[in-house]
Amino acid sequence: MKKCKICGSVTTQIIKTKNQKKYHKCPTCSYIFLDEIFYVDEVREKQHYDKHDNNLESLGYVKMFEDLIEEFVMPYKKEIKSAFDFGCGEGKVLPILLQREGIVCDGYDLFYFPKKVYKDKKYNLVVSTEVFEHLQNPLEVLQELLLHVEKNGYLLLMTAFRPADDEEFLEWWYIRDITHIGFFNLQTFEYLAAKLGLVIIKHNFKNKVLFQKREV
Template identity: 35%
Template sequence: MQRGPLAGREYWHCPNCQLIHVPQRFLLNTAAEKAVYDLHENNPDDLGYKTFLSRLFTPLTAQLPVASQGLDFGCGPTPVLADMFRNAGFGCATFDIFYDNQPATLQQQYDFIVSTEVVEHLAAPAKVFQQLLACLKPNALLGIMTQRWDTFERFKQWTYRNDPTHICFFHEQTFQWLAQKFGLQLTIYPRDVVIFQQSSSG
């Protein structure tokens, strides 16, 4: 008999936007969820981790004006990506609901927002997406990194879904749906990265 947080877990699929999500009753409580994150090792001296973050950092910085000010949403206990932006000459604030929970940070507007390996953990992704869009200045960029699913056959064998904190799984069409719904420009990159651009009118 299968035991643990994944036992009997269901995955619901939205045919409109292609998002696959886990129903509320299968979600971890806050303490159990944080306990998983506490096991993560995001070492600022780990060149491999920085290379991983560069999948988003490199294409996004290529589009940023000098002295742009940004936000690393879901920065974790060690804001390695924010430090990469700062070292490149950009300002970068941080927010994390578990490790850097400063609500005032989400009341400001930014030239760019980045969120790496975060959206797959969100119980209410549409609400958070709208919240982040409200924090973008006109023409600002929103960069997201998360693994994308492509076919149901592969999803069934996908180890990424076996993390009990992974509860939302995005398809390329999910991001296209979001771009159309909110009037955003979208660029899809390989290796799990997408970048949205806010319209000039905000």
Template identity: 35%
Template sequence: MQVSSLLCPLCQHDGHQFYHQDNNKRTQRIYLRCQQCQLVFVPAEFYLSAEDEKAEYDLHENNVLDDGYRRFLERFWLPLKSKLKPNSHILDFGCGPGPLLGQMMQEDGFHVSLYDHFYHHNPEVLKPNFYDAISTTEVIEHLHQPCDVFESWLNWIKPGGYLAVMTKLVTTQAAFTKWHYKNDLTHVCFYSEATFAWLANRYGLHMTRDAQDVTLFRLPSRV
């Protein structure tokens, strides 16, 4: 692998540095940190195949009847809900096979569309300038091409609308070496506060943190 020739999947910058390498029976993945946007990312040669990736997702137990799972999602949903007007249209992107979050949104009177590459592949719902908000819970760390997806999200949201992101954030290099979050082989991009600040600056977004792992980006209103 020629590390020097790799581009950051988020900002396309070619400057990066070695950050960590796993060394166990399961994987010896390499992690690099972009010197521009500070994204920590895994080179593409370590990505799972689509079949293996879906097999990993099939193991997840996100039961719609699980009160604990509902409380987990409320931590994400309540800050976003407080920003939205009644009857807003929301796209739950990466909703998975049991879209409890979308159900919770509908219970609160919102219009919800579902999209998931593996479980709800409905490209007809991906409409430009249509949504008041897009919700992404534990999604952005899985993206192989986060730049393209992020720009698509912004294209689908109305001026003044919200992109809501839930993901755990990189803190320090020392903490990363022991971090359970990187052990999921479907996780290939890892963000920090600095990465999100770079995104907000790059696209002219207003960013707020409403929980340790919940970030809201607001698009500028139309002038």
């Protein structure tokens, strides 16, 4: 059995009969991850992302970010002067929308904007939307991102919270994406908060969670 990539506990295996895809489920933090033999390579991953129409002309995509900003950023705007979007995508839509609200925002994307502009910088807000489900080592990435969050700053993550029931999970639309390899729920984020010195300020029970970084 494989160890959990979040907490190191021994996982149990669940299998989707239709395609024999294997997933590893953690009994401690509730994280589920796809077995590595089913990962796609970076070429196929990039080809998959290139099909997305994620730009300012995509009204639904823009509305998703406008709603995110309204609910999870604007209530804390007085404390947020600088932001960083990790995994900003080809269109850099979220940085543009945040800048319209007076928040200076850097963007990084492994495939489209690979220059690490965040190096040696800290921000009041670090955002990562629809990224963490793609990561092979989410804990390592999260720990790195937190190095760039100011004390009492915020970390905002957006990724669909997985169903609790195994059978429901195996029929869940979110796992059909060939680039989705890791799946979280609120219990996973609560574990991460306790482990990394974070406090969950707000979540929507569905796909968004806002942490505040607290340091002694």
